Amino acid sequence: MKRLSDIGEDALIERLLRDFPQGGLHTGPGDDCAVVDPGRGRLRLLKTDAIVGGVHFEPGAPPAKVGWKAVARVLSDFAAMGGQPEFLMVTVALPADTPVRWVDGLYRGIRKCLATHGGVLAGGETTSVPNGAPVMISVAGEGSVSRGQVVLRSGGRSGDLLAVTGRLGGSIGGRHLSFSPRLAEGAWLAGRGATAMMDLSDGLAKDLPRLAKASGCGAVIRRDDLPRHRGCDVRQAMTDGEDYELLVALKPSARPTVEKHWPKEFAPLTFIGELAEEGEAFAGGWEHFQ
Numbered sequence: 421m422k423r424l425s426d427i428g429e430d431a432l433i434e435r436l437l438r439d440f441p442q443g444g445l446h447t448g449p450g451d452d453c454a455v456v457d458p459g460r461g462r463l464r465l466l467k468t469d470a471i472v473g474g475v476h477f478e479p480g481a482p483p484a485k486v487g488w489k490a491v492a493r494v495l496s497d498f499a500a501m502g503g504q505p506e507f508l509m510v511t512v513a514l515p516a517d518t519p520v521r522w523v524d525g526l527y528r529g530i531r532k533c534l535a536t537h538g539g540v541l542a543g544g545e546t547t548s549v550p551n552g553a554p555v556m557i558s559v560a561g562e563g564s565v566s567r568g569q570v571v572l573r574s575g576g577r578s579g580d581l582l583a584v585t586g587r588l589g590g591s592i593g594g595r596h597l598s599f600s601p602r603l604a605e606g607a608w609l610a611g612r613g614a615t616a617m618m619d620l621s622d623g624l625a626k627d628l629p630r631l632a633k634a635s636g637c638g639a640v641i642r643r644d645d646l647p648r649h650r651g652c653d654v655r656q657a658m659t660d661g662e663d664y665e666l667l668v669a670l671k672p673s674a675r676p677t678v679e680k681h682w683p684k685e686f687a688p689l690t691f692i693g694e695l696a697e698e699g700e701a702f703a704g705g706w707e708h709f710q
């Protein structure tokens with residue numbers, strides 16, 4: 421019998437999505453957000469994302485940090501499109517023996533993330549899981565991006581330069597619970613020649629080939645140029661995942677302006693390689709069904 425561990429997450433999603441009509445969508449499954457064109461005004465962005473105790477956070481993690489992470493992951497996907505968050509719906513699935521103050525803490529973190537980065541809690545859903553089963557928090561959101569400024573994963577071309585915001589590696593030491601979604605950086609890049617963009621959740625080694633494949637090419641990177649967190653080696657920067665930094669492709673002609681005008685209050689931007697007709701092979705990164 422074939423199991424999920426035999427095929428992996430990407431092949432599973434591809435298989436599930438076969439034979440679904442995509443009517444009415446500007447951009448369907450395969451990007452950080454789905455995009456809907458309402459005909460006029462800003463494009464609408466849709467995203468849903470779940471975290472599970474024992475998979476995305478240790479059961480003993482501070483609940484406010486868990487709440488922050490659940491929301492920040494969705495905001496990070498709006499950032500990856502060049503967009504901004506608007507409304508969020510939060511679903512919690514909790515065992516009956518969960519302390520009430522744990523859920524209070526969770527919502528304190530949710531409130532703090534929305535107050536810091538924008539977005540309005542529009543509702544949600546509360547349900548149970550059997551005692552002993554892990555907590556799940558699922559956040560669905562609607563955001564928007566101005567027409568003409570939306571950046572997909574598929575817009576890159578061979579020769580485009582690759583850059584990342586911030587630093588990579590070692591998120592499990594605590595950053596995976598407290599990162600800042602790169603909303604300002606994403607919108608800025610979208611307005612200055614970004615051809616493709618995504619956020620890094622599964623590690624550069626796993627995510628970069630996804631962006632390259634969507635753009636119909638490969639990628640090469642200069643490992644020595646990767647911006648790493650203190651104490652992290654190149655392998656960690658490539659494969660640890662949950663950096664929630666932006667990976668962006670830019671026309672080579674955009675580089676001087678981008679470097680010159682990159683606001684100093686932003687996370688640093690580092691050029692790390694190129695999209696190429698013949699890419700290199702990448703191994704490692706997060707796989708849910710391993």
Ligand SMILES: Nc1ncnc2c1ncn2[C@@H]1O[C@H](COP(=O)(O)OP(=O)(O)OP(=O)(O)O)[C@@H](O)[C@H]1O
Pocket residue numbers: 433436437448449450451452453454469497619621622
């Ligand atoms: N069960 C599913 N049914 C339909 N579409 C799915 C399903 N799971 C994922 N997708 C779609 O597949 C694409 C990749 O999903 P994934 O959750 O890996 O997004 P991501 O942006 O790559 O990761 P992250 O959410 O961690 O940033 C998205 O466009 C998503 O909408």
Ligand SMILES: Cc1ncc(C[n+]2csc(CCOP(=O)(O)O)c2C)c(N)n1
Pocket residue numbers: 474475476477478592596621622660661662706708
């Ligand atoms: C307890 C615990 N174990 C492992 C990890 C690391 N981790 C979990 S999911 C993921 C990839 C992104 O997830 P997704 O693909 O769902 O967006 C990574 C790197 C963690 N944060 N907590």
Ligand SMILES: [Mg+2]
Pocket residue numbers: 452496497500618619620621
């Ligand atoms: Mg993403």
